[in-house]
Amino acid sequence: MGTQLGEQTIAFDRPPTIIGYGNIVGPKEGDGLLKDYFDKILEDTLWGEESWEKAESKILNAAINLAIDNAKVPKNDIRYIFAGDLLNQLTASTFAIRDLKKAYFGLYGACSTMGESLVLASMTVEGGFADYCVAATSSHFCGAEKQFRFPLEFGNQRPLTATYTVTGSGAVVIGNTGSGPKITHVTPGRIVDLGIKDAMNMGAAMAPAAADTIITHFKDTGRSADDYDLIITGDLGIVGKKLNRELVNKQGYDLSDNYTDCGIEIFDGDKQDTHAGGSGCGCSAVTLTGYILKEMAKGTFNRVLFIPTGALLSQSSSFQGESIPGIAHAVAIENSQE
Template sequence: MGKRLGKQTVKFDSPPSIIATASTVGPKEGKGPLASYFDVVLQDPLWGEDSWEKAESKIVQKTIERVIQKANLAPEDINYIFAGDLLNQLTASTFGIRGLNIPFFGLFGACSTMSESISLGAMVIDGGFANYVVAEASSHFCSSEKQFRFPLELGTQRPLTASWTVTGSGAVVLAKNGTGPYITHVTTGKIVDLGIKDPMNMGAAMAPAAADTIVTHFQDTGRTPNDYDLIITGDLGSVGKELALELVKKSNYDIENVFSDCGIEIFDPVTQDTHAGGSGCGCSAVTLAGYLYKEMQNNKWNRILFIPTGALMSPGSTQQGESIPGIAHAVVIDNQRV
């Protein structure tokens, strides 16, 4: 158990490297502040398909094919794919990769899926069970609205606390050997539920889980906020970010100066009418694969704590009056192989 630190953290003996990333986003994300960081910006959210679900699967397929290609590998070189999405029974992921012939683990962590896939992929590599792993997550605004909320053409008002599901997929190839950035630590989150029931305020539902994982990470590793150039959550949005900041402060850690959120970075709330910010598995996935990875290569940041956050509810659980449990998994991405 030499790799374990504290209650929830593992530190890798030989940290796996991210050797390539790929991202595909929808038209709205392509008009947002991070547009220039994405590999492919779609002009049409259907991408020539005849349903939102098929479009999402195509996005998954093309993004995974692209990331394998960018890593100069062939599909046969990949030992496992770890991937997930928001659709029932993970059909976006499984239908997308059914032609690739690569062993697959399907994951559901709601919007926290990107760090779940990286965590498990890195563990499998450090454990000696794989040389190359693809970690991926996706979401599609239209298929998510259809499954979780209302038909697109319904004339409703979204509350100001609501978020906007990102259309897109982000994928990374993790490798045993590489030149970085490296996955050095993983702090796996536990389910935290402080009783929020409003599915139009998911930031509030997830903030306690994010804060819990961040604080646990500091306690397990003995690190402090000063050890990081950036601490970035997945899709807390403007409301959840405030709350997480306050909750972390209660445990005597001040992360304010290094704290951001992918959901806040990806859209401009004023011109894009996205209210609290972006959300969905794709939100943190494309932000990592595009913005964070490229800026780490530019040495804008050398060590980041990446914490995608998930709201673990279903339309049925909400209708039955259940509260929304949250989860957040943290991954340390470091330019140095510490």
């Protein structure tokens, strides 16, 4: 069974294994910096569906099936699916998974959902409650703009602090055996809210939560940034990455050359006009299942700290003048040393 470390971290005695993964992205993501890492790039964001919401469900369903195929385990052996998205009542995930006939946990961690799903799926497998689980999430630019910001037809001008929601989905199969990368530690995050109210500056709202989780992880495990080949947050973008680094450094932990952010890596900001970078549940999910895990398979990275970040706001809370609470979950992924 896992061992509790410090305030929030779990060290797995029998680390679960990432045995398969898959991803699908939209055309803009497929034209970005990580285009060579994606399994499927769509030609258009509707993918033959009559709405963006239906397209997102189709994308998530396909990513889950890709991951299971890649894992080379019978679909019947998958016991639980942990997944979520940004749409009201998790409709993208619900309709994506309804025909899979598997027990399902619907999760809402905003853009941190890939981290949350990995944490819970890993705990379930390591605890002996399942041999195989799926962790997945998705987002869609058009659906997110429609729900949280402005209709696309309005053509509003976005400030430079705004990020661009990724259209895409990533899924991971976690098993109790296998030769793939191991999930050795997880540090579930707590809600941190420093009073940011600008929904067009998600990076500033989420950075304090990212810093809190990273610092807690270091304190709980006795590790530092030097113990990782790569430390990568979820979708803080340019603004949030800078703030996160400053907050962590103030606590005596140096985030230097091995630290980056999924929201910065996924798009070419100079050529694609994505302002502060990428965001959305799919941002960290496709970066993990594309760039990170494929580079780990090559041995480029052997120990990665993956920290998806989420802004826990809604249409109602923003309209009512509430601040934007943030959360971040850390997952340590390591190549087997056996």
